[in-house]
Amino acid sequence: MVVSIRDVARLAGVSSATVSRVLTHKPHVREEVRQRVLQAVAELGYRPSRVARSLRVRSSQIIGLIISDIQNPFFTALVRAVEDRAYENGYAVFLCNSDENAAKEALYIDLMLSEQVAGVILTPTRETESPCRKLLEANIPVVAVDRRITDLSLDTVVIDNVQAAYELTRHLLEAGHRRIGAILGAPQITTGRERLAGYERALQEWELALDERLVITGSPKEALGYEAANRLLDLPDPPTAIFAGNNLLTMGALRAIDERGLQILQDLSLVGFDDMEWTSMIRPRLTVIAQPTYEIGRMAADLILDRIANPTRSERVIVMKPELRRRESVLDLQITERR
Amino acid sequence: MVVSIRDVARLAGVSSATVSRVLTHKPHVREEVRQRVLQAVAELGYRPSRVARSLRVRSSQIIGLIISDIQNPFFTALVRAVEDRAYENGYAVFLCNSDENAAKEALYIDLMLSEQVAGVILTPTRETESPCRKLLEANIPVVAVDRRITDLSLDTVVIDNVQAAYELTRHLLEAGHRRIGAILGAPQITTGRERLAGYERALQEWELALDERLVITGSPKEALGYEAANRLLDLPDPPTAIFAGNNLLTMGALRAIDERGLQILQDLSLVGFDDMEWTSMIRPRLTVIAQPTYEIGRMAADLILDRIANPTRSERVIVMKPELRRRESVLDLQITERR
DNA sequence: CTGAAAGCGCTTACAG
């Protein structure tokens, strides 16, 4: 039915060991024999079983990718980058959605172990006691993306969140804003905590006191962005600008602003993290921190491929630099300044 | 190092055949023995090797998913749906991006064969001579999504594109529009052809002649949407409404409209296919055909799971009904009607 | 440079 290595060996008049050597580019095969084997392979349309290989060498040519949710636009470029690099190197990709759920994450990690994947890239759901410890114990390379795992020594690719949030906030301060609302992920999450720190640092530099009513944190989803923006705008002394801590929060804030019939720049300023191409394309007047998501994914993929090829122990932490994309809003902001 | 079925067998005092029977829920195992095995499994933290199983039964518990591009928002809900259903049923998912490239598609199909996947879901890049014929020949179930393969008998999940395009166009006609521009995918692609047909049918029903300058087709990407919208708006007698044939075309048209400082509904109407949640959230005044992408993905997944469980020959074609989402724009449209 | 043989970790007729 399906042609196996033995069929090729028979046709080429060699042993299956020799066929294997040729196909895995091992040395010590006479050129003439090599050609005969290649000929037979072509003739039979032989396609080696990756499954059998995986069982034999105890490792499949598969990279596991566990992200929070592919429906979050932040992750699509990441996934795409990992897949591009993986397939270029002959690896396939298992994609899993953990939904920020540690139990689900643990389940998928068991799957990865059971499938003997070559390496795993994941956006960890928890900073400590991550189930991915099991992977490391099984000597499967792991790369954490977007967030860190604090109690484990492993490769990590993140952006400088403090710096990025600082720049966004400074951008608003320079435009004259003095009451700046912030909607952020809960400080238990690395990203939420770091972005808050950047916001605070900018305020300190301008010698402004932190008004706690202007900072709203929670689960960084669209719903919080909507609700928090409404709460901020309902304050007796509402902010003149809002800083949204990720793409979903930005979406939610936008929805609240739209519903109130407010115009961005005319009525208030909005800046945010843009983890998706679409936000700034549809709303060109937003100033955003553009996360280099594709590059982050590519870094992570290269890192894991390198680890697979060269297993070592040392931990590498790569901090990517996000880019502040000033739209025409820079000017507008100064015009609409209210104080 | 890693615990195998033999270790479990030894600890439970049975053969590995019995362990296998217990774990695969085969009948004919004494309850007492079953308990002993389960006990040993728990004690050792045994995790069966899916790789070994795959080799033995010549089929892995993996579903291949070959889409055009995960960065196209149309596909994210589809991917998510497939993954949800797959993992619920103990299957993992291989995700591949074909980029509408038949050679790449063929490559991934070879990968699927080599990995002995249980089934493949794909958005075909070509209507005829699809490389997925190989899968069918290897008795691997295949489900085509979004587009059809005309020269192969296989399960398919699509939407009624003719009807959807007809409804969108009719919506504009009822609001009084008489010059309606259409930006569509090339008629070589099923979706492009069918959506054009729906547009034409609506015009015919209103006894309007087709103005060829109002219909622009090509590669259905953002760039075409932008360029075509500009061309339409530059006409001496420009359309009062534009129908965009998919999400990317809608994005491009939006960009052109924004650049010209035009306001949707005040200056012209825009309707389109919305394959993403975001468009209508960010631009709430758009009237769109909302493709039930998640449901399409779920249907496809259920279909493939059913085929894996019950291999048969008959071909099933499922036509999903898309939903016309009239925003407040219905009223506005009538107000801004110009004739 | 090449082959015979073992073995990766399962499942499944076959026999009892």
Next chain:
DNA sequence: CTGAAAGCGCTTACAG
């Protein structure tokens, strides 16, 4: 109801 044995399709020491 249970076990011994074969075999899925590869790779890799080992021997020559």
